Amino acid sequence: MLWVRSTPRRGDRVLLSKYCVIVPDYPYKGQHVVFHTGTQALVLLDSQALSYLKNEIRLNTLPPKKQIEYQKMLPELRQMGILVKDQQEDAAYLESFFDQLKRQRIRKTWPVTILTTDACNFQCVYCFEENARRNIAMNLEVQTDTLAFIKNRMTSDKYERLYVTFYGGEPLLKPAVITHLASNLKNWSKKAGVVFEFMLQTNGYLLSPNLVRSLIPLGLDQVRVSLDGPRDVHDARRPLRSGGRTFDTIIKNILASMDSIKICVSVCYEKDHLQDIDALLSFLKQKNMLHQLGRFIFSPIHPRLGTPEDKNRIQHFDCMINYQDANLVQSISVIRDILKTYDVDDSRKGLAISACPLMREKGGLTIDPCGYIYKCNSMIGFSKFSVGQVKDAQFNPRADYFVSLDPWRSCPNDCPYLPLCGGGCRMSAYFKYKDFKELDCHRDYLDQMIPVFIKEEYTRLTTEKQYSS
Ligand code: SF4
Numbered sequence: 212m213l214w215v216r217s218t219p220r221r222g223d224r225v226l227l228s229k230y231c232v233i234v235p236d237y238p239y240k241g242q243h244v245v246f247h248t249g250t251q252a253l254v255l256l257d258s259q260a261l262s263y264l265k266n267e268i269r270l271n272t273l274p275p276k277k278q279i280e281y282q283k284m285l286p287e288l289r290q291m292g293i294l295v296k297d298q299q300e301d302a303a304y305l306e307s308f309f310d311q312l313k314r315q316r317i318r319k320t321w322p323v324t325i326l327t328t329d330a331c332n333f334q335c336v337y338c339f340e341e342n343a344r345r346n347i348a349m350n351l352e353v354q355t356d357t358l359a360f361i362k363n364r365m366t367s368d369k370y371e372r373l374y375v376t377f378y379g380g381e382p383l384l385k386p387a388v389i390t391h392l393a394s395n396l397k398n399w400s401k402k403a404g405v406v407f408e409f410m411l412q413t414n415g416y417l418l419s420p421n422l423v424r425s426l427i428p429l430g431l432d433q434v435r436v437s438l439d440g441p442r443d444v445h446d447a448r449r450p451l452r453s454g455g456r457t458f459d460t461i462i463k464n465i466l467a468s469m470d471s472i473k474i475c476v477s478v479c480y481e482k483d484h485l486q487d488i489d490a491l492l493s494f495l496k497q498k499n500m501l502h503q504l505g506r507f508i509f510s511p512i513h514p515r516l517g518t519p520e521d522k523n524r525i526q527h528f529d530c531m532i533n534y535q536d537a538n539l540v541q542s543i544s545v546i547r548d549i550l551k552t553y554d555v556d557d558s559r560k561g562l563a564i565s566a567c568p569l570m571r572e573k574g575g576l577t578i579d580p581c582g583y584i585y586k587c588n589s590m591i592g593f594s595k596f597s598v599g600q601v602k603d604a605q606f607n608p609r610a611d612y613f614v615s616l617d618p619w620r621s622c623p624n625d626c627p628y629l630p631l632c633g634g635g636c637r638m639s640a641y642f643k644y645k646d647f648k649e650l651d652c653h654r655d656y657l658d659q660m661i662p663v664f665i666k667e668e669y670t671r672l673t674t675e676k677q678y679s680s
Pocket residue numbers: 619622623626627628629630632633634635650651652653654657
């Protein structure tokens with residue numbers, strides 16, 4: 212057995228949890244990676260140990276040395292949730308897992324995304340906001356309400372840190388909104404005894420060293436700039452609204468600011484054009500920028516969105532909707548190999564899949580320029596799906612409705628992916644069935660992709676272990 216990563220449990224009965232996924236004969240024949248989709252504990256077992264845990268062989272039929280070895284590992288496996296006392300324990304685990312996910316504040320940091328405007332100086336070919344754009348900037352009244360809303364929630368939910376992402380449209384079209392909100396929150400955070408930091412998610416065209424220098428004292432922690440490939444690829448995908456090229460200006464702006472602030476790079480890629488990533492990294496290396504930049508964040512390009520109610524509209528970079536395409540899963544390995552050749556760290560940690568955040572009472576929120584609050588970025592622009600407005604003290608009844616959905620209760624209770632998937636994307640279910648409660652089951656995809664992710668995770672952990680020892 213290699214290592215432990217889990218929540219404590221006690222006992223020594225042998226029953227493999229239903230929520231374990233086994234990747235057989237990996238990394239070598241006769242060795243098997245066992246992963247618990249709830250605790251995310253991951254262990255390596257030999258064939259005999261696995262057969263014993265599956266109750267296929269009895270302990271007293273094994274050599275005495277093995278009997279001692281396997282008995283010793285039982286408490287640890289119970290702690291990891293990989294072994295349970297009985298099926299009721301598994302069922303109780305699932306119930307409390309979703310209850311915690313739903314009701315508890317998972318982190319001490321509250322992530323809030325604020326759209327200073329939905330207007331943009333770019334016309335990216337895949338933009339997911341294009342059809343919902345109204346060219347509205349956040350006015351002073353909404354800014355005042357946003358500040359009050361954030362401060363009240365921070366206090367009532369006892370968060371210790373506020374992390375705001377300024378987003379758009381292009382947030383730097385409205386730098387005064389950023390400055391006003393950030394300076395107010397900075398002053399308030401000092402008095403309230405909490406930490407306030409923020410980042411800018413920008414296309415980089417209007418990024419200037421002066422602006423960066425003025426925002427750092429207000430809590431600017433990093434800038435995330437989008438670059439989609441080398442010059443021609445980037446310019447074809449991310450042109451100015453007026454039609455001009457953008458790559459050279461962005462590179463010039465990054466170079467002018469990278470000594471003052473950490474600049475991370477978001478790369479939207481097409482799964483059949485991964486060579487664009489290679490070419491971009493090669494360019495950044497030639498310019499001596501590559502190892503001065505912060506992390507790289509890769510996201511697959513999704514179909515351009517249609518009119519409201521068009522199901523192609525679904526897009527969210529951080530949740531499981533990204534992982535419903537097995538080709539995308541394979542592209543992750545290729546990207547990792549490209550990064551290795553440039554000696555760049557892969558910033559992706561863990562399986563990066565979790566049940567739909569829409570159903571969490573406490574968690575990240577997005578506030579649009581009109582003050583509507585969303586729990587899912589796919590819903591931005593559909594005010595009928597917002598969970599409230601910043602001018603109101605309370606969320607609207609839709610927030611409670613989303614939290615109450617519990618689609619996982621309709622799933623077969625032996626699906627090993629239940630803690631990860633929880634019934635699938637709610638927005639997708641709504642578009643397919645006009646009902647947020649329906650299942651959006653992609654078990655065939657999960658059957659393909661989860662073993663790939665487990666192998667990736669195993670490799671990452673073993674590599675980290677090697678470097679740290
Ligand atoms: S939606 Fe499908 S894959 Fe997801 S937990 Fe339910 S049965 Fe399993």
